[in-house]
Amino acid sequence: MLIFIAEFIGTMMLILLGDGVVANVTLNKSGMRGAGSIQITFAWGLAVMVPAFIFGASSGAHFNPALTIALAIDGSIAWGVVPYYFAGEFLGAFVGACLVYILFKGQFDATDDAGTKLGVFSTGPSIPDTGLNLLSEMIGTFVLVFAIKGIAQVDGLAGGLSNFLVFGIIVSIGMSLGGLTGYAINPARDLAPRIAHAMLPIRGKGDSNWGYAWIPVVGPVIGAIAAVLVYGAIPWA
Numbered sequence: 001m002l003i004f005i006a007e008f009i010g011t012m013m014l015i016l017l018g019d020g021v022v023a024n025v026t027l028n029k030s031g032m033r034g035a036g037s038i039q040i041t042f043a044w045g046l047a048v049m050v051p052a053f054i055f056g057a058s059s060g061a062h063f064n065p066a067l068t069i070a071l072a073i074d075g076s077i078a079w080g081v082v083p084y085y086f087a088g089e090f091l092g093a094f095v096g097a098c099l100v101y102i103l104f105k106g107q108f109d110a111t112d113d114a115g116t117k118l119g120v121f122s123t124g125p126s127i128p129d130t131g132l133n134l135l136s137e138m139i140g141t142f143v144l145v146f147a148i149k150g151i152a153q154v155d156g157l158a159g160g161l162s163n164f165l166v167f168g169i170i171v172s173i174g175m176s177l178g179g180l181t182g183y184a185i186n187p188a189r190d191l192a193p194r195i196a197h198a199m200l201p202i203r204g205k206g207d208s209n210w211g212y213a214w215i216p217v218v219g220p221v222i223g224a225i226a227a228v229l230v231y232g233a234i235p236w237a
Helices: 002-026 037-059 065-073 079-103 105-110 114-121 130-153 159-181 187-199 215-233
Strands: none
Touching: 002 037, 002 079, 002 114, 002 187, 037 159, 065 079, 065 130, 065 187, 065 215, 079 105, 079 114, 079 187, 114 187, 130 159, 130 215, 187 215
16 A cells, blocks of 8 residues: 555656646746746656655655566566556556646646647657657666666665666656657656546647557557666676
8 A cells, every 4th residue: 555655646746747847838828938848857857856755765666657567577576566556656647637737727728739738748759750759768768767777786875866866867868868759758657647638628638649649658668678678687796
């Protein structure tokens, strides 16, 4: 139960802060409209770091089903607890997205462009190309998971500092690869808010681009699994 609570609240905070900065920067009538991609990228890194400090000791602060699957495959966690992680991650992401809509309803109503509204909730490619979009999500998530595993190679690293390093990993991926697909690198981060977008009564929202929705789910899972397999194959000692 603690795992579910930690992952639920942590992922809710992640999406509240992450989708929140996108709304803050892109929607009409927002006081920070136009602040740009740098603010978005740094805020997403902080959105991961803040709940990680709170829940790192309780659940490992996954907030990401792809990471959860990968850590179960390499034996870091038991498969029996995976459903608790999944439930917390997807439900927390959905609730976080709904809170963003509630808080920014006036700004959503003042924004006409349907693509901008969808972009608050979920990712999309700058150039649609199924193969390259999938590869981008795979590689971005590979870097994320491989780097998270690699933190263990740093001798004497305190637990709190490791969470700060994860912030750096997220920002680095976003600044280098984010312009390709929006760097979901997390199935819950994209799928649950996309479902919220489809369900919420957002004025003039358009469709939820379900034809693309499988890429930020499948790509991160493949990338995360590849990362732990490659990491495990390296003779570190």
